[in-house]
Amino acid sequence: MAVSVENMSASAHPFGPQGRGLAGVGVRRLFGIPGGGANLEMIEVAALRDIDFTLTHTESAACVTAGVFGLLTHTVGVALVTRGPGLTSAANGLGQATLDRAPLLLLSDCVPADQRTRVGHQRLDQRAVAAPLTIWNGVLGYRDPAGTVAAAARLAAGPPPGAVQLDVDPGVPGDNPPAPAAPTGVDGAALHRATAIAAGRRRPVVVLGVAAPPSAAVLRRALDRVRVPVLTTYQALGTVDATGPQAAGLFTNAALERPLLAQADLVVGVGLDGVEPMPGPWPYAAPVVLLAPTAGDGAYYGEPTVVAGPPGTTLPAVLAATDPRWSADAGRRHREARLAELAAGPRGGGLHPVDLAHAVRDVAGAARITVDAGAHMLAAMPFWPATRPHQVLISNGLATMGYALPAAIGAALAHPGRRGFCLVGDGGLGMALAELETLARLALPVTVVVFDDAALSLIEVKQRAGQGGTGAVRYGRVDFAGVATAMGVPAAVADDLAGVRAALAGVDGGPFLLDARVDPSGYRHLLEVSRGP
Incomplete structure (x- = not known):
């Protein structure tokens, strides 16, 4: 009782x-x-x-x-x-x-x-x-x-x-949880090996991973002293200013970063985790040094030299051994070239996903966003100007759909009063649809933007003849604005940029949903540039 x-x-x-x-x-x-x-x-x-x-x-x-x-x-x-x-x-x-x-x-x-x-x-x-x-x-x-x-x-x-x-179960004694891994001091022998490998390297590239954000301040100071291009995984986005001269864009071990890493003579991973990159071989010949807060397995990255210890201590030591000859804005030039290639895809007659992402970005400013798994992330993630850690939240290790809306609710409760933006496809929203009522009940200032094409577009782009046709990847059209309104969330529908901008400009202090009817034909180009043909 x-x-x-x-x-x-x-x-x-x-x-x-x-x-x-x-x-x-x-x-x-x-x-x-x-x-x-x-x-x-x-x-x-x-x-x-x-x-x-x-x-x-x-x-x-x-x-x-x-x-x-x-x-x-x-x-x-x-x-x-x-x-x-x-x-x-x-x-x-x-x-x-x-x-x-x-x-x-x-x-x-x-x-x-x-x-x-x-x-x-x-x-x-x-x-x-x-x-x-x-x-x-x-x-x-x-x-x-x-x-x-x-x-x-x-x-x-x-x-x-x-x-x-x-x-x-209060009727049994229970179990004792083990202690978490204790913070380790610097592995001096491993650091010595890493600095020997780094000595004199002229084209080092730094890759920041999921364990890097807690050390963002000290990592920024270290990187400011040695101008080298910096890539970030999805979950490390914002650890360095994504609009700065060193920021080279995203790392997923796919096509987008390949031109830069192909030039590297040393790859330095900081907090880089094997759960983050795309499955596939590690294609680079340059030696890899992995700097991690605790000892871990770096097998994904070939035969790396792994150095356990505080990255704020180990990264400056490794970079100090290098002799970078990159131009001061090498990261920016790589990033801007790749973004231009992404944005240059053909435009059909409808609302292009990249144009929608840009319109949301213009309104969101420095607000936090959550991004669901799906084709729309290819239109949003590379272009997002994150300037602080965890400004962008996404499921990358599991890469599950149905993440962005619950994540946006958690973020809004963590920082009350701050508007957040949830970028989600129709498939992912369908998996978490009932949480719109949670959003309304809590009156949270979250703008949900649905990249709505009534399809599993990322899978449809990959689909070949004989693999189920449209029946395997296409849904019937759902009136998400009507559903949201029924659950207590004000909503609108837009199928062009003018409608998107008008709807977003009218958002007040509470929750809001925009059902943006996108043209999915642009996703094939985004996938080919991001991950390869």
């Missing part, structure tokens, strides 16, 4: 230690869909600790929203789900947090151990379900629950960040 908040203090509540553990690591908000039992007890004790609860429509969305909230508030995001379908529905959100390096703690109800021989309803081996999707999972039992919650939160925060899942 739940205990009334009015009649129970936080310390006396049956779940008081769990609440103390959450509060002790700075948790400010929970997300999820309660299923009764332990879920409601956790929500109640959290309220006694001034920890708010946000109701979502899907468990996966709760995980994404929580992970983004944790990332942007420098805490751990916490989600609650019920047993059985609650846990299985959270699977995509767990995988997203783990592969996109977002700090997430998932607390799930379960069939108690003392009932499992009798109760079959909703009984699954939840630990086996969640294990491959998390960096660790276990049971939150009666043995030091405050310490277990705090330790699980610290583990989720990393390094590396990721998802941790706990089945809540």
Whole structure:
């Protein structure tokens, strides 16, 4: 039976230690869909600790929203789900947090151990379900629950960040989470090898990855002293000013950056993670040095020299050994040439995705954006002028659709009052459509821009004859503006630039959705330039 908040203090509540553990690591908000039992007890004790609860429509969305909230508030995001379908529905959100390096703690109800021989309803081996999707999972039992919650939160925060899942069963002792990897000092021997490799190199290129943003300030200072071109992965965008003279654009291990890396005689990866680049061979002959906060596996990049330690210490040492002969604006010249090539694709009679992205960019300015997986990201990501870390949020490691809207909600809650922009395709919005009601209920200042072509356009471009035809990649037309309005979000439809600009100019302080009917014919050119024919 739940205990009334009015009649129970936080310390006396049956779940008081769990609440103390959450509060002790700075948790400010929970997300999820309660299923009764332990879920409601956790929500109640959290309220006694001034920890708010946000109701979502899907468990996966709760995980994404929580992970983004944790990332942007420098805490751990916490989600609650019920047993059985609650846990299985959270699977995509767990995988997203783990592969996109977002700090997430998932607390799930379960069939108690003392009932499992009798109760079959909703009984699954939840630990086996969640294990491959998390960096660790276990049971939150009666043995030091405050310490277990705090330790699980610290583990989720990393390094590396990721998802941790706990089945809540107060009838068993529970498990002790391991400690996260301890910050390491500089590996002197590895750094010596790296500087020897770097010595005298005239065309070094730096590639910043997902683990680089926390060190953005010190990395910028180091790069300002040695003018070399700098590429960033999707998740590192904004670690250096994407409009600056060194910024050479995006790195995905595809065609866009190939002309620059083909000239390099040294590639220096900083916080670069194997989950980030496109699958495929590493095609470059230049030696690779990987600088990472903790020791990791660099096998994707051939046979790199890996140096563990603070990048703010290791990067200056490696760059100091080089003798760069790049022009001061080599990065900018490469970037602008590639952007011009992307933008030069043929225009049909409709709204081109690049033109739509440019119109949104002009209105968004320095606002944060979230970007879903899909063809539209090829029209937006290379052109976005990010000037700070995490100004652009995208699922890159898992590259899941259905990410951008829950992520935008998490970002808006993390920084109240700041307008954000959510760029999503019709397919991805369809996967998270119910969260429009969450957006309306919370009255968050988020502008959702739907790149609507009623298709899985990225897959359609790749499709060959005999692979299902339009039936495999095309949807019926959905009136997303009508759906949004029905859920309480003001909306408009536009099929040309004038309509887009007029709609975006009229947005007030709350949520808004623009159903932008784009011409998908431009995506083939974007894909060929970005990833190769």
